[in-house]
Amino acid sequence: MQTAENERALVALNQFEVGQSGVIRQVGGDGRIRRRLFDMGVTPGADVYLRKRAPLGDPLEVTLRNYELTLRKSEAEVIMVELDKEVRK
Amino acid sequence: MKKFALAGNPNSGKTTLFNTLTGSTAHVGNWPGVTVDKKEGVYKKCAEPISIVDLPGIYSLSPYTPEEVISRNFILDEKPDCIINIVDATNLERNLYLTTQIMEIDVPMVIALNMMDAVEKNGDRIDAGKLEEKIGLPVVAISALKEKGLDELMKRAYEVSQKPRKGTTVLADTKLMHLIGDCRIALEGQKVDNTLFHAIKLVELDEIEVQMHPESAKMVEEFKHTFNDDTFGSDFEAIVADSRYKYISKHYSAVLERKKGADRQKMSVSDKVDRVLTHKVWGIPIFIVILFLIFHLTFSEDFLYLGAGGVFDKEVRAYDATGKAIETFYDENGNMLQSLVDAEGNQLEGIFYKVGDALSDEFYDEDGNEAELVVDEDGAISEMAVVPYAYDQHGEKIKQFYDKDKNPIDILTDDKGELLPLYDQNGNLYGKFYTADGYEAAIVTDEEGHFEDVEFVSAIDEFCAGVDAHTFFGYEDGIFSPGVILFNTLDTFMGFLTACLTQGLSTAPAWVGGLVVDGVFGGLFAILSFLPQILLLFLFFSILEDSGYMARVAFILDRIFRRFGLSGRAFMPMIMGFGCSVPAMINTRTLADQNERTATIRVIPFFSCGAKLPILTAIAGGIIQLTGIGNADLITYGMYLLGIVVAICAVLLMRNTTMKGEVPPFIMELPAYHAPQFKNLMLHLWDKTKHFVKKAFTIILASTIVIWFISHFSWNWQYLPDESMDQSILAGIGGIIRPLFTPLGFGSQLSARWGWVFVVAAITGLIAKENVIATFGTLAACITSGFVANEALEGVDSVVEMISATGITVPALIAFIAFNMLTIPCFAAVATAKAESPNKRSFRFTLLFWVVTSYVVSAMIYIIGSWWWTLFIFLAVWAAVIALIVLNNKGKIDIKAFFEKLKGSFKRKKA
Known part of the structure; x- marks a missing residue:
């Protein structure tokens, strides 16, 4: 189990295509932004789904813990996600 | 009186619950101090009246925004008798995160599971009893909107408020519990309240807590070196947040029963709406159109541009005595006229039409009133000017006046300009004169004493005669927008009162009449008559906010705002500024960054508020009336735009000079769209009206x-x-x-x-x-x-x-x-x-x-407007200023040092 997970590469949330989903594994960043991400439910183990990008390409809208959250690409950069479906059947 | 506090996530229905519980007793606190921005009201249906405090909506008790600090300090310092934690049942997981923090404080607590009706509508089920069992706190299912379960909620809240509660935590099973325990012992030694809460925040190395208890914080830091978790290392903050969510997920799955076979990615109505409103291409144009429509509906005097589109255009025509429209015109010799104007565009002297073979110049308008032709320079009839007559008491038109001896007279005044006694052709003295509509009238003569017109004797009559459907709904140029119709209705009513006052005070000394009519009521009415438009504008913004669109606007515009060093969230207080600066400035508390807050507060007044609107409309209207060019709508819209542009430039200038700093983060919930609640909207408006009227009757009066x-x-x-x-x-x-x-x-x-x-x-x-x-x-x-x-x-x-x-x-x-x-x-x-x-x-x-x-x-507007070529001078000056700032920020030059040096040399000279 442990080795299988380590083998699978993590993708930063800002690299997602619209419609992709996955499970959050790491939340990086510093101080207040990180604290805020935790408060909003962006924690390791949570499912995340990229719904759309804003008309100007940024920020992003994700579905998470059954609600819609918006955050900028620069803030999504620190969220490392294990992609669903692509590798896993 | 017992005091209960309402705490919960933003958008969890807190305000609806507050309004329902307190009804009309609610009053919005005044705004001087940071401490008083919570709303307070009284709940009366319990054994004793209970004061209810509505705290700002928060996601956590961490000090991320000023609002979170306010809520946290209120619960810790004011020690309410009970906290009613409102939890949005449709979003249980994230909402319970705040619950797990509040329950660590030593205060009685009840969980109100709100929006249960929405959950059931989705076909899901939440077992409130099971949740209560797991979490160890009373849980009551309610619907704040449909007013279900509220009595039960208050009953249980009242019960638990009778005896104190010790804080409990969901972190009991974690590796950190030992450290938390140690911190607690240390804090207890310092005689601190709520040791559990403070200990956990200390372990998280929360900024406020570390400042308050530096000794204990050192202990946590030391412990960090010896601690190592497989996943998180010694990142205590992450461990605590993760543990809370783990605990919630564990118990949440047992409580929530999802509808079998429910498709998570299914498109709801909200999703479909969202697809259009935040569309890649159409999102921004739609926003601009909505904004324009709001202003158009509120202020336009040509609704939907029907008038400008020619819908109401009607040719003015002259009629004969029998009401037949006149097709051809003749000169005094009976020759047909090709045009009603001469070569210079001046109206011809004698214009006639044929009645049988005879010529006549007695024209009538379409209502059958005797009228004179007014011709514009193109030779088209622009107006039928009704010929004024005085009428006798039988409503008969008086065409000729006579003296006592039945001789017709044309000069109606004596040498002193006083009106002579006037008689009819039978030698009877006229008592009173009347207008065509039967209002009592006085005769007005020109300097030579010829009859000129009649004027109203009573101000009330004059006012009534001037009011008809057009006053409210518009003229031939177009119908008014709803905002203008409302405005006119109130304004007409005020006008009537003024007329009554003028009439009533006509015998009082001049200064009394002046003071009452002009000084007091004139000013007051001028202000109050704008209230409908201000409220309508406010209503539209409330609808946008309640429906969830406002959050999407922030989402759409964040990319643009970031360029100016703000987040899309700063958009909300700014747009609120269009209604009133006061709530808008308070709303900046949702901004996490102090620099962003200050910059936003400074530019909020540039988003022209409702009270500035009269200046815009009145002066724009004045310009149009005098110059006849332009469009009042356009000037108003343009000035609003100017405010926005100045705001943007000012923010850019500030962020690059006195308030440099990182662009603040933008991590925000996007609530589901829903129809705005009528009751909430009305309460909103009522608050606003009260505030405005109060202001009008006190400081403005x-x-x-x-x-x-x-x-x-x-x-x-x-x-x-x-x-x-x-x-x-x-x-x-x-x-x-x-x-x-x-x-x-x-x-x-x-x-x-x-x-x-x-x-x-x-x-x-x-x-x-x-x-x-x-x-x-x-x-x-x-x-x-x-x-x-x-x-x-x-x-x-x-x-x-x-x-x-x-x-x-x-x-x-x-x-x-x-x-x-x-x-x-x-x-x-x-x-x-x-x-x-x-x-x-x-x-x-x-x-x-x-x-x-x-x-x-303003100086730039005036100078460039008067002498257009000065534009280039201003452009050059601004270019120089911007260049200096850019160079300074790049470190090429140092303006500050330059000024210091200048100051130094100046001082030396003085010495």
Whole structure:
């Protein structure tokens, strides 16, 4: 189990295509932004789904813990996600 | 009285619950201190009355935003008897995160599981009993909107408030519990309350906590070195947050039963709406159209541009006595006329039409009134001017007057200009005269004594005769928008009251009538009549906010705002500024970054508020009426746009000079769309109305009386009639400071006698912006004795009076609008800005910023508007300023050092 997970590469949330989903594994960043991400439910183990990008390409809208959250690409950069479906059947 | 606090996530239905529980007893706190922004009301259906406090919506008790700090301090310091934690059942997981933090505080607590109806509608089920069992706190399922379960909620809250509760935590099973325990012991030794809560926050190394208990924080730091978790290392903050969510997920799955086979990614109505509103291409245009529609619906006098589109265009025609339209016209010799004007475009002297073979020049309008032709320069009939007649008591038209001896007379006055006794052809003396509509009238003659017109004897009659459906709904140029119709309705009512007052006081001494009609009621009505439009605008913004669209607007616009060093979230307080600056400034507390907050507070007044609108509409209306060019809608929209542009430039300037810093983060919930609640909207509006009316009857009323007083008394306390107002105290004050405003176009260059009016109006605007036009109203009544503004738009009339009395130019008028829009806002907003500023220095700078910005922008408008080529000079100056700032920020030059050096050399010279 442990080795299988380590083998699978993590993708930063800002690299997602619209419609992709996955499970959050790491939340990086510093101080207040990180604290805020935790408060909003962006924690390791949570499912995340990229719904759309804003008309100007940024920020992003994700579905998470059954609600819609918006955050900028620069803030999504620190969220490392294990992609669903692509590798896993 | 027991005190219960409502705490919960934003958008969890807290305000709805608060409104339902407290009903009409709720009052919005006043805004001076940071401590009082919570709302308070009384719940009466319990054994004893209970004070309910509505705390700001928060996601966590960490000190991320000022609102979170307020809520946290309120719960810790004010020690409410019970906390009602509202949890949105449709979003249980994230909402319970806050619950797991509040329950660590030693305070009785009840969980209100709100929006249960929405959960059931989705086909899901939440077992409240099971949740209560797991979490160890009373849980009551409610629907704040449908008012279900509220009595039960309050009953249980009252029960638990009877005895104290010790805080509990969901972190009991984690590796950190040992450390938390140690911290608790240390804190207990220091006699601190709520040791569990403080200990956990210490372990998280929360900023506030570390500051309060530096000793214990050291202990946590030391422990960190010896601790290692497989996943998180020694990142305690992450471990705590993760543990909370793990605990929630574990128990949450047992509580929630999802509908079998439910498809998570299924499109709901909300999703479909969202797809359009945040569309890649259409999202931004749709937003701009919505914004324009709101202003159009509120302010346009040509609704949907039907009038401009020609829907109401009608040819004016002349009719004969039998009501038949006249097709061809003849000259006095019976030759058919090709045109009604001569080569220069002047109307011909004699225009006739044929009745049988005879010629006649007795024209009638379409209603059968005898009328004269008025022809425009293209030879088309532009108007049928009704010929005035006096009528006798039988409603018969009086075409000829006679003297006592039945001789017809044309000169109706004696050598002193007094009206002679007038008789009919039978030698009977006329008692009274009447208008065509049967109102009592007096005869008006020209200088030679010929009959000219009739005038109303009673102000009430005059007013009533002037009102018809057109007053409310519009003229041939188009129908009014709903906002303007509402405005006219209230305005007409006010006009009626004024007419009654004028009539009632016609026998009182002149200064009493003046004070009551012009000083008190004139000013007051001018302000109150704008209330409908302000409320309508506010209503539209409330709908946008309640429906969830406002959050999407922030989402759409964040990319743009980031360029200016703000987040999309700053958009909300700014757009609220269009309604009123006071709540908008308070709303900046949702911004996490102090620099962003200060910058936003400073530019909020540039988003022209409802009270500044009268200045815009009245002056724009005045410009149109005088020059006949342009479009009042367009000028208003343009000035709003100017405010936005200035705000953007100002923010950019600040973020690059005095308030450099990182772009603040943008991590925000996007609530599901839903139809706005009528009741909430109405409560919102009611609050607003109360506030506005209160303001009108206190500070504005007081200042209109003061202004009337200092404008009707001279320096040696002599009462001045209207026409000698230029000797008044007010004129004196205006005259002294007037030269300061010369670069803005409304200073020394205006006519010497009345030129100070604009300066004085701007000064009175510092008390409240509504005063600017109210002052015009008072002054207009003084400039033209007998000035009665009984037209639909009395503000416009006053402005027209001002313009003709002072000879102010159009660029100067626009500069005047800009100055009032951008300068120091009303007292209420200034007080709010002061309370929301981090320190006195910042507040003083804010005041200076407003004065300088308004002065510079208005001066630019006036100077460029008057001499277009100066545009290039200004462009060059600004380019130089921007270049200096950029170079300075890149480190190529150091402006600060340069100034220091300059100061140094100056001092040396002095020495």
